[in-house]
Amino acid sequence: MQYKYLKKNHPFCTLIVSIILFAISGIAEGATPKTGSKSQHVHILKLYDENNVQIDPTAENPKPYSAINTCGQCHDYEKIQHGWHFNAAGDAVDKGRPGEPWIMTDDRVGVQLPLSYRGWKGTFNPKDLKVTQWEMIRNFGRHMPGGGIGEKYAEPSEDSKWKAAGNLRIDCLTCHTADRSFDHEAWGQMIKLNNMRWAPTAAAGLGKITGAGTSLPKDADIKEGEEPEIDPARMPKVEYDLRKFDKENKVFFDVVRKPPNNRCFACHTVNEGGVQEQPKWHSDQDVHIRAGFSCVDCHTNGIEHHTVRGFKGEVHPKAPLQAASLSCAGCHLGDESEQPELQDMAGRLGAPKPVHGGIPPFHFDKLSCTVCHSGPMPKDKVGTVQTSMAHALGEVSKTKTTEDMPNIASPVYLKTGDGQVEPHRVMWPAYWGLEKDGKITAIHPDQAYRELRRVFRKRRSSSSDDKEEPAYDGYTPEQITTALETLKKEFKDAGEPVYIAGGKLYKLVGDKDEEGKETMKLDVVENHPASEPYTWAFGHNVRPARQALGVNGCTDCHSKDAPFFYATSASLGPALNDPKTVTAPLLKKNHEWQGWDASLLGMWEQSFEGHKPFKFFAWSVFAILVLVGLRYALRGLGAVLSMSCCKGSKCSANSE
């Protein structure tokens, strides 16, 4: 009967079966293969090039391997590429709390510009500055994991050589390799050489790259999926290390799900400088790291790679509760928000609940956890920091100093939007700009250099060929004046040239000399809105409880000259920073950053000077009060008990 039915409805059944089979095959194709085990899967992989063709390392002129196509055989690249590390230039991305910007530094013309696509207040959008994505990748790709503006949002521009260099696609190994031979420096070198598509191969140490994209003509085009149209002899080449390939041309990748700290540090190293500088062996690192944590234990993510940043009030696109439970308070207290579920999530990863004995609770409304527990202990002067992203740490250099631009001050304690004080890093932007109708537009550093190279150049007399080179050692007011005059001639009606540095705006104003002749003089405006510093909060390194601010009592902060309130930060910039000239940096104490009334602070400090005697007095007087109270309480009790005899003229209980 059934057979007959099937026979009769043969076309219909065929259709149904086909649909089911198609659906199953579709699911199988789209799904990510999984082992289901907590044990790490051993990744012995075939390598694929950017055209998704398996690489034969012995072939003549083999192509560089593509991390996307190799890893993408199993992992969903489409999902991954929208993660926090890749999505800065995306349109529909929550910008989150201001973070460290990319700082475009050009010491030839005294420029340090905080750039970000995220629209953080105080940063410059590279698009507005006409800084192309190609430039961004050339400048900062060294500390990017690929993807984002290197690929998805990469736009062609006049200066770009995307076609020859290839896009800088996400290199999964940048984070997910446990192989200590992974060479992040090689990644950066490839980018400098315009060898973007060769960068993953070089960094992974799979082969030796010779040749440079920089030597290719500007219009050279290596279209993806097609053979190069340019002379192969001029192309960068990869010579694979055959020892790394097995007989099936497979390679073992020491891939790990949880990136090791070493990989995070490649881009997120911070070194203290200035008064905070100390030898590396004096540093204890973050207390969590010392306890055996990995960065990614807290800064974790799923396949979408929306990495938890871990600050209070973070809006996580995928798992808001999970993210909230990984902030300091979320993990240690569980009381960060009104969400009752957080209470049950407290104590993750064995986080102890702090007692904070004797610290008045309102401190926890006014201060973030990081004020007392993060960064170096504050000193009377605010120190500086050097970061991987800003100072290209990780690149070997014999000339690097802790004074190198850009100048970033840290730790500065200032209030965030929600009124809580947090430790911040601060940088004062420095750039040449044009002021028109009250609005200041920054000039691209390269353009400024073209116009000002003659102003700032210095003859190098020791050089045999008498070569000229621009020299930067801090600009004098005279140099700034000359530079502004030069720009004024060049830009004419485009606006009044200005120079912004160290929290000051320099511009030329009309004046008369001794003979009454019209002339221009340098005018300096302090604290101009355009010269406001860019600040961003930080959370690491975390110090343990016994190293926290306040461990010695209230006077750690509430005393005269306590660094928390009185440490001074200087608005250091590329100008001379000479106290004798108008380039003198602006000095600002922490309490000024926080907006506290100095006289109120002074009164508090005075009150804390007498804190111990007051406590002694208060406890003594309180003891008297309690004794008096007890005396009458006992007397009253006695009276109540002897109420029965209180019928005559006297009560027995009161007879004394």
Next chain:
Amino acid sequence: MLNNLIIADGSSFSVSIYAGLGLAVGIIVIHFIVRGVSGLKRERSGRKLGMIEKLVYLGVLGCIGALGVSAFLPILTHGHMTGYYMLLHTVFAGAFLLMFTLYVLLWSEDHVFTCEQGGGNEGEKGSPFRRGSKICFWIMLLAGILAIGSMLVNMLPYLSTSQQAIMIDLHRYTSLCVVLTGIIHAYMVLIGKRSAH
């Protein structure tokens, strides 16, 4: 939990301030009206208060007023104490501690309940205070000890944040009690001891 506790309590304490002040004023007004209707007249009895006693009492009332204003005003307007209000509060807290102790030492004997009031006798000269005053006095003493003690304990480095939050709550409500009983007590003292004539 801590934030919830403090924030929730901040708003509920504001309600308590309004309710408490309303209650105290209500009691005074009702008492005043009843007293007028029933034709009670002033009667001077018991010993006269000395100058020092009066000054100490004025000092206590002044401190209670300053503490109340420096605490309640910022709480009612901003939800919490901060800045100069906090400083003022701590300065007057020290003065209150001293004045309150003197006040208790000087005034407590006169506030012992008499046999008619349900307690012991009032001695040869007798108490110048009525029963209502005495009830207020002893409540004020108890609340004052709790208010002062809760803050002194908080100044020791032993209590955790949540325990301190409980102490702060205790301080708030007992202090409110001190203020309210202080107001009623002052009213009672002002109208003096009266009886039906």
